[in-house]
Amino acid sequence: MRSGSRRTQKEDAAREHAQRVPLRPKVGQVRGAFRLGNSQIKRIGGGRWDWGDSYHWMLTLSWPRFFLLVGVLYLATNLLFATAFYLVPGSISNARPGMFIDAVFFSIETLATVGYGFMNPGSTYGHIVASTEILLGMVEVAAVTGLLFARFSRPTSRIVFSDYAVVTNFNGMPTLMLRTGNERSNLIIEASVHASLVRRETTLEGQMFTRFYDLKLEREQTSVFALSWTVMHLIDESSPLYGKTRKDLQDSGTTLTVALSGMDDTLNDFVHARQSYAAEHIFFGHHFVDILSDKVGDVRVLDFGKFHDIRPDGSDPARPFA
Numbered sequence: 001m002r003s004g005s006r007r008t009q010k011e012d013a014a015r016e017h018a019q020r021v022p023l024r025p026k027v028g029q030v031r032g033a034f035r036l037g038n039s040q041i042k043r044i045g046g047g048r049w050d051w052g053d054s055y056h057w058m059l060t061l062s063w064p065r066f067f068l069l070v071g072v073l074y075l076a077t078n079l080l081f082a083t084a085f086y087l088v089p090g091s092i093s094n095a096r097p098g099m100f101i102d103a104v105f106f107s108i109e110t111l112a113t114v115g116y117g118f119m120n121p122g123s124t125y126g127h128i129v130a131s132t133e134i135l136l137g138m139v140e141v142a143a144v145t146g147l148l149f150a151r152f153s154r155p156t157s158r159i160v161f162s163d164y165a166v167v168t169n170f171n172g173m174p175t176l177m178l179r180t181g182n183e184r185s186n187l188i189i190e191a192s193v194h195a196s197l198v199r200r201e202t203t204l205e206g207q208m209f210t211r212f213y214d215l216k217l218e219r220e221q222t223s224v225f226a227l228s229w230t231v232m233h234l235i236d237e238s239s240p241l242y243g244k245t246r247k248d249l250q251d252s253g254t255t256l257t258v259a260l261s262g263m264d265d266t267l268n269d270f271v272h273a274r275q276s277y278a279a280e281h282i283f284f285g286h287h288f289v290d291i292l293s294d295k296v297g298d299v300r301v302l303d304f305g306k307f308h309d310i311r312p313d314g315s316d317p318a319r320p321f322a
Contacts, residue, residue: 055147058147059147059150059151059154063151066147066151070144073140074111074140077107077111077133077136077137077140078104078107078108078111079104079107081107081110081111081129081132081133082100082103082104082106082107083103084129085103085106085107085126085129086100086103088123088125088126090122090123090126091121091122091123091125091126091129092106092119092120092121092122092126093119093120093121093122093126094118094119094120094122095119095122102119105119106119107133110130110133110134110137111133111134111136111137111140112137113134113137113138155264155267155269155270155271156271157182157184157188157264157271157272157273158182158183158184159180159181159182159183159188159260159271159273160180160181160182160183160304160307161178161179161180161258161273161275162178162179162180162288162307162308163281163308164178164277164281164282164283164286164308164310165177165178165256165277165281165282165283166178166282166283166284166286166287166288166310167235167241167282167283167284167285167286168284168285168286168287168313168315169313169315170232170234173234173235173236174234174235175218175232175233175234175235176215176232176233176235176241176256176282177230177231177232177233177287177288178195178230178231178256178258178277179228179229179230179231179288179307180193180228180229180231180258180260180273181227181228181229181302181304181307182225182226182227182228183304184266186226186264186265186266187224187225187226187264187265188224188225188226188262188263188264188265188271189223189224189225189262189263189264189265190221190223190262190263191221191222191224191225191229191260191261191262192220192221192222192260192261192262193217193220193221193229193231193258193259193260194214194217194220194258194259195214195215195217195231195233195256195257195258195259196212196213196214196215196256196257197212197213197215197240197241197254197255197256197257198210198211198212198213198254198255198256198257199211199213199240199249199252199253199254199255200252200253201252213240215233215239215240216233216234216238216239217231217232217233218232218233218234219231219232225260225262227292227302228291228292228302228307230288231258245284246279246282246283246284249279249282250279250280252279253279254278254279254282255276255277255278255279256276256277256282257274257275257276257277258274258275258276258277259272259273259274260272260273260274261273283310284315285312285313285314285315286310286311286312286313287310287311287313288309288310288311289306289309289310289311290306291303291304291306291307
């Protein structure tokens with residue numbers, strides 16, 4: 001009975017701690033901006049829109065927005081040419097006089113080059129408009145087909161990063177840790193990870209300057225990345241985190257950035273993922289919950305349901321690790 005009560009208290013404490021922990025914002029929530037910690041940085045004052053960027057822009061659209069764009073383009077094209085047919089009576093043979101809907105359906109048939117049934121071009125002007133629409137329709141279909149192929153064939157990853165990074169003792173050494181995992185049942189070959197610390201500093205001349213510190217990791221490469229990978233940085237005298245507290249990181253606007261890349265063995269192509277952590281999402285005096293179960297027979301279970309869970313390690317989170 002006492003054991004069950006103790007377990008309930010631990011579960012309540014864990015739930016209370018999870019509610020206090022702020023959720024890490026996702027990368028790139030605002031279009032045209034990229035996220036760095038809690039900040040979303042948007043470029044202004046640069047060059048004007050370059051039409052050469054249209055292809056790149058359409059590749060970066062979400063699927064709902066992409067299909068919405070295609071639908072709007074399709075509707076606008078048909079309405080434009082339907083109006084051109086409608087404004088000149090006699091352009092469409094057998095069309096009902098004054099019926100704009102007949103011009104719309106005739107435009108749809110022309111754009112798709114499906115051939116004509118009851119209606120067909122009724123004048124030289126009608127043939128010219130129809131020929132122009134057929135040419136434009138071929139270009140639009142080719143462009144949309146190419147975009148669809150490029151979007152489907154673009155390699156993507158299911159690499160997930162932990163919502164938080166932690167600073168705790170590991171083998172007697174203060175260590176910065178974060179966790180990453182592969183949610184697909186495949187392998188990422190020759191995976192490599194790089195981490196950097198970004199913070200604002202004041203130079204001797206009194207100017208604010210953004211400094212990037214590359215963090216030395218315990219392991220930066222692995223031949224096969226299949227399950228999970230705990231990325232670790234030892235905090236020694238050479239570390240930019242040496243002697244720092246969480247408040248120090250918050251005061252200096254520190255951000256931790258992480259990038260992981262490798263070769264997907266299924267797609268046989270390069271994949272990558274990145275994440276950033278603001279100081280509010282770096283927890284001192286905490287450790288990750290173990291997600292790999294003990295071996296039962298020949299089976300081990302990797303519990304992604306606990307992937308983001310962290311627990312206090314019993315140390316004082318306000319003191320610096322040095």
